[in-house]
Amino acid sequence: MASDNKAKPMTSLLNEDNQLAAFDSSAIPKQLLPVLDVEKSVPLTVVKVDPLALLKIVKHARESFPTPVNGQLLGLEINGVLEVTNAFAVPTQPGSEEDMTNYQVEMIQCLREVNVDSSSVGWYQSTRLGDFMQKPLLEVQASYQASPSGMSSVVLIHDTSKSEQGGNLSLRAFRLSAAYLELAKKESFGTKDLAEQGLTYGNILEELPVHVESSSLAKALVAELQWPKGVEQELLAEMQRPSSFNAKLRARRLADRSAVADDSESVSESTDSALLPSRPAAYLGRPTSSLVLDQSSGGSLNRQLEAISELIDEHVHDANQWMYWKRGEAKVKNSRAQFVQRRAQSNAAREARGEAPEAEVPEAELDRMFRPLPEPSRLESLLNTANLNLLSKGVTQSRGPALTKMFMAQGLHESTN
Amino acid sequence: MLNLNLPTLASSIVKSGATTMATTSTQQCYVHPVVLFSVLDHYLRRNDNQERVIGTLLGVRSEDGRVVEIRSCFAVPHFETEDQVEVDMEHHRSMFALHKKASAREQIVGWYATGSKLSKYAALIQDFYSREAAPFSAVHLVMDTELTDGQLSIKCLQGSPIGAGAHPENCMFLPLPYELQYPDAELTALQAAADSKDSEEGYAVLISDMEQLENSIEELKAMLQRVTAYVQGVCKGEEKPNNVIGKYLMDMLAVVPKIDSKQFSTLFQTHLQDILMVAYLTNLTRAQLNIADQLQRIV
Numbered sequence: 001m002a003s004d005n006k007a008k009p010m011t012s013l014l015n016e017d018n019q020l021a022a023f024d025s026s027a028i029p030k031q032l033l034p035v036l037d038v039e040k041s042v043p044l045t046v047v048k049v050d051p052l053a054l055l056k057i058v059k060h061a062r063e064s065f066p067t068p069v070n071g072q073l074l075g076l077e078i079n080g081v082l083e084v085t086n087a088f089a090v091p092t093q094p095g096s097e098e099d100m101t102n103y104q105v106e107m108i109q110c111l112r113e114v115n116v117d118s119s120s121v122g123w124y125q126s127t128r129l130g131d132f133m134q135k136p137l138l139e140v141q142a143s144y145q146a147s148p149s150g151m152s153s154v155v156l157i158h159d160t161s162k163s164e165q166g167g168n169l170s171l172r173a174f175r176l177s178a179a180y181l182e183l184a185k186k187e188s189f190g191t192k193d194l195a196e197q198g199l200t201y202g203n204i205l206e207e208l209p210v211h212v213e214s215s216s217l218a219k220a221l222v223a224e225l226q227w228p229k230g231v232e233q234e235l236l237a238e239m240q241r242p243s244s245f246n247a248k249l250r251a252r253r254l255a256d257r258s259a260v261a262d263d264s265e266s267v268s269e270s271t272d273s274a275l276l277p278s279r280p281a282a283y284l285g286r287p288t289s290s291l292v293l294d295q296s297s298g299g300s301l302n303r304q305l306e307a308i309s310e311l312i313d314e315h316v317h318d319a320n321q322w323m324y325w326k327r328g329e330a331k332v333k334n335s336r337a338q339f340v341q342r343r344a345q346s347n348a349a350r351e352a353r354g355e356a357p358e359a360e361v362p363e364a365e366l367d368r369m370f371r372p373l374p375e376p377s378r379l380e381s382l383l384n385t386a387n388l389n390l391l392s393k394g395v396t397q398s399r400g401p402a403l404t405k406m407f408m409a410q411g412l413h414e415s416t417n
Numbered sequence: 418m419l420n421l422n423l424p425t426l427a428s429s430i431v432k433s434g435a436t437t438m439a440t441t442s443t444q445q446c447y448v449h450p451v452v453l454f455s456v457l458d459h460y461l462r463r464n465d466n467q468e469r470v471i472g473t474l475l476g477v478r479s480e481d482g483r484v485v486e487i488r489s490c491f492a493v494p495h496f497e498t499e500d501q502v503e504v505d506m507e508h509h510r511s512m513f514a515l516h517k518k519a520s521a522r523e524q525i526v527g528w529y530a531t532g533s534k535l536s537k538y539a540a541l542i543q544d545f546y547s548r549e550a551a552p553f554s555a556v557h558l559v560m561d562t563e564l565t566d567g568q569l570s571i572k573c574l575q576g577s578p579i580g581a582g583a584h585p586e587n588c589m590f591l592p593l594p595y596e597l598q599y600p601d602a603e604l605t606a607l608q609a610a611a612d613s614k615d616s617e618e619g620y621a622v623l624i625s626d627m628e629q630l631e632n633s634i635e636e637l638k639a640m641l642q643r644v645t646a647y648v649q650g651v652c653k654g655e656e657k658p659n660n661v662i663g664k665y666l667m668d669m670l671a672v673v674p675k676i677d678s679k680q681f682s683t684l685f686q687t688h689l690q691d692i693l694m695v696a697y698l699t700n701l702t703r704a705q706l707n708i709a710d711q712l713q714r715i716v
Binding site: 110195222399403413 | 449450451453454455457458459460461462463464488489491492493494505508511512515518519520562564568569570571597600601602603604605606607608609610611612613614619620621622623624625626627629630633634673675676678681685688689692693695696699700702703706709710713714
């Protein structure tokens with residue numbers, strides 16, 4: 001399609017000047033430019049997630065909680081906006097690499113037959129406590145971003161327990177930063193490399209803002225779930241009949257956010273068609289209010305704190321190891337310097353005695369004699385630090401709402417006394 | 418490809434008598450919201466000139482088969498003409514096999530279709546799915562994507578054989594009571610979808626926990642104000658009193674726990690200290706990490 005539109009202005013240029021015009025990007029209609037952007041010069045700015053993909057991720061993560069799961073994201077990337085329109089689960093059972101690839105290829109083929117976006121735009125992973133910074137994650141994401149078709153792949157991280165307890169969806173989109181990719185290519189994570197690339201625990205991954213965008217039909221569905229037509233009148237009508245035991249039961253079920261379908265009544269009402277006149281099917285109301293206002297933080301705070309203290313231990317261990325290496329390195333350097341100095345001194349002494357000085361020891365020889373200790377890879381400790389940072393940040397952030405809720409409870413208590 | 422012909426064409430590819438199989442009838446149905454969104458997505462991505470889309474419903478059943486939980490679904494291409502319907506069986510089979518790998522527990526429980534009324538081939542397709550879902554009866558979910566009466570109605574049906582001779586085309590669809598399931602995690606996702614509906618830009622930005630809490634408190638305040646206004650109205654005699662509402666209010670007030678003031682303040686203080694302590698420690702940890710990072714650069 002793009003080439004058709006482009007063909008015309010180019011041929012017209014040819015006819016006019018009777019010579020091949022240079023490729024002129026201004027001849028391309030402006031709205032087509034992003035489509036033709038093969039080199040991906042437009043950086044990703046935002047990730048748009050369709051409720052369908054969102055629900056699929058949430059469902060998959062919830063069903064196998066607390067085991068972390070992952071899956072593929074399907075969608076489109078246009079003009080710096082990554083649209084995630086569908087997703088599918090990847091089996092968690094260990095299988096051969098080939099099986100996995102086959103599964104994904106087959107799945108994408110099947111989905112293409114029913115017009116689902118068939119290009120992979122990344123993958124998703126669920127996490128339990130929020131410490132998702134693991135080596136495999138970085139490796140998989142690096143392989144996604146290295147493939148030519150997946151330059152703009154993202155990884156979506158969904159935190160099930162946080163979503164459930166906080167009553168607020170926890171979904172974050174990440175990409176590996178250029179600094180990390182550069183170092184990963186060289187596979188060297190020494191202190192010097194890190195400092196050169198400016199890579200710290202905070203910028204291994206770049207976060208992208210996540211938007212949720214639904215189609216008009218999906219919006220209609222949400223409206224239907226939230227407030228089915230007629231449910232208000234029905235509730236009111238039931239209220240007017242105080243004798244009806246049903247009213248109380250129904251109202252309670254409605255208030256419980258659970259869906260209500262009282263089709264036993266509709267059976268008697270409809271006789272004319274096979275399909276019944278639709279009844280208020282469900283009630284979503286304000287779904288998360290009661291979740292959000294829930295006081296208890298559950299056991300998750302305990303688990304988070306445990307994880308934090310474990311990570312701190314590891315962090316200290318890593319730091320000690322690094323110090324050990326540093327000391328070892330200093331020792332080697334020291335003895336090397338001493339050797340050179342001694343040689344210089346003895347040469348000076350020889351010269352004073354009028355003897356021929358000993359030959360200078362070449363650098364390579366020196367290196368061989370005093371082999372510098374290789375620095376252990378800093379990646380592990382970097383990830384550890386990143387996780388620690390993530391966890392403590394999460395806990396700090398969760399304290400704000402907890403405080404607010406406490407003062408609410410106090411207000412309630414004072415007003416009742 | 419499975420070709421299902423209308424009986425007027427006299428060809429009987431479909432073996433009759435299948436519906437007489439002793440199927441346990443389904444009595445209650447639970448639907449997961451992801452199914453509804455999948456159906457809508459499939460409908461939006463249908464081919465040109467295609468009026469309805471169909472697909473397979475997957476889920477789990479209780480042991481006796483009376484309660485069905487529809488957990489997911491996938492689209493199946495099909496082709497309708499005046500007197501014949503084709504369902505892409507191969508696609509159905511391979512998709513099911515693929516789904517089985519990722520979530521082994523989910524079985525075929527029925528099928529879905531869109532449209533305001535049943536297609537004339539519904540009975541034939543229902544017969545096919547009944548055999549797939551055997552030994553239980555198949556559930557048929559219909560979504561009115563044409564928005565008749567400005568409503569997106571959702572119905573669950575089950576087929577029941579009718580007439581003297583057992584022919585697959587003789588089938589009556591009976592309504593099946595169903596409920597939508599909203600697990601906590603999904604509610605948060607639906608809330609995000611609802612926010613995207615209400616926002617002016619047409620999309621929702623994910624907000625922080627604190628903002629979410631603020632919204633909830635605002636809502637709670639609005640609700641309390643509404644109730645207060647109503648109660649005052651009743652007291653002044655402006656509103657008509659309603660015993661049922663009064664009872665609800667009574668129930669609600671009774672739920673508020675009565676705690677001794679002293680006890681409450683001790684509880685409050687200790688909890689407050691805990692929270693502040695945790696916040697302090699985690700902040701300290703982060704500060705330490707930052708210092709360590711900065712120091713390492715100097716080294």
